[in-house]
Amino acid sequence: MALTLCGRARRLVSATSIYNHGCLQRLQQTGSDRFQLGEAKAIRLLPRRTNMVQELGSREEFMQENIDTETSYDFLDEMRQRFLKFKRQKYLPQIEKFQALAIAQSPKVMVIGCADSRVCPSYVLGFQPGEAFTIRNVANLITPIQNGPTETNSALEFAVTTLQVENIIVMGHSNCGGIAALMNHQNHLEQPSSLVERWVMNGKAAKLRTQEVSSHLSFDEQCRNCEKESIKDSVMNLITYPWIRDRVKRGEVKIHGCYYNLSDCSLEKWRLSSDKNSNEFYVSNREIWS
């Protein structure tokens, strides 16, 4: 059965289901303005107005045209499901907040976390849209200013000087692949062969300190220690940037370290404090939440 849609109906082509004889059926697009009723497949109620990409027709038609990219259709579907869930559950119910955020962001916190799929800081620390400016790289490493430009320090500069965040949190975690690669790397004299090793060697000082005191422990336990030592190094490297150091000294920016253990779901956190009289920085206010 062929239907010709015109005008407004055509523009609403993203609504891909219609009720026909009391049951939900999918519309198949057979031409630019022609549709036919197809079999009811996986039935999904899409919102009447969606700005998602236009419906691509039935799966078979799409596969015919795009025989090399078998995964594309599923990928599009999946991303649409994911985005619509966000839109329905978070965006639309808090539309005023999102409209205000669309004008400007003013996060009070910057987080530097690992790219690991299990430790998103928004998820683990509960940050909502607008609350935390987030940098994620392998093993949440921050290099000192003398090492030159990295993608991390340009983001640090933006957050501290332009957005003027008041808190910086460096969040490390257990079972970090980057730290494991650092601890595994054997020959320090040779140039590392892979990009991963070259990058994680920025944590060499933490590795040496760990090996000094815990070489009798198992490899896993040594990695746990190195992960924590590396957070301390990253925090101290933050202070090498003058625009961070000055603000910390003036009390405008506070620096915190965090270690998330994903085996037992515990969070250890501490603060970097500075002595007003001297140039010393030290760890304080250590707490463990579990």
Place this chain on the structure above:
Amino acid sequence: MGSQSYEDAIEALKKLIIEKDDLKTVAAAKVEQLTAELKKVSSLNGKSFDPVERIKEGFVTFKKEKYETNPALYGELAKGQSPKYMVFACSDSRVCPSHVLNFQPGDAFVVRNIANMVPPYDQVKYAGVGAAIEYAVLHLKVENIVIIGHSACGGIKGLMSFALDGNNSTDFIEDWVKICLPAKSKVLAEAESSAFEDQCGRCEREAVNVSLANLLTYPFVREGVVKGTLALKGGYYDFVKGAFELWELQFGLSPIRPI
């Protein structure tokens, strides 16, 4: 407007009321409104933001509502991760992929930097990005790399505003955003007379394309794409309209044909 001191302003108001008695009621209404506004501002400032309390609350909620209600998932995750996606997203506080694309723990290996940029392959400079891509492609064996741009991006606005002629006003920001200079050139060539905001919107999408092309300079990415084990996608999150766009980079070699 703010050049007078409080005392001077009050004096000026008093003088005006003496001269024009009928303005008294208008003045009273305005002063009342101002008092109410200032009260609201001062009560908000009273509640100062405590980051430690904030993350404690966030973590405790996460543990109670997510971790403890799904021991099977988190037990598996404690052993290792095998995400299908690698995502490049901007560090902007409003565009976390865990919210916008509802990624759960274990779904996506996420790198976040200014304006979600991918620099071309370099053994020395910006090695952090290369390390992340290498880890994701060779160790985690992700199937898709998705680069997600977004509306009102400060990094892209900087790219469009800065002169980028070598006289840098920042330590690192200008060096970083000039990675996507080809996107700026393209936008200026195509839409020279458009409004600045419109140019930024185009540049946000073009910058994703520049980053996608830069991905192909990494040998392991190129190999994966040619073999068909890796796909490269671009995305754009428009939080002004509440919309999401998706596209892909297709790269491959056709079969060899004798001619």
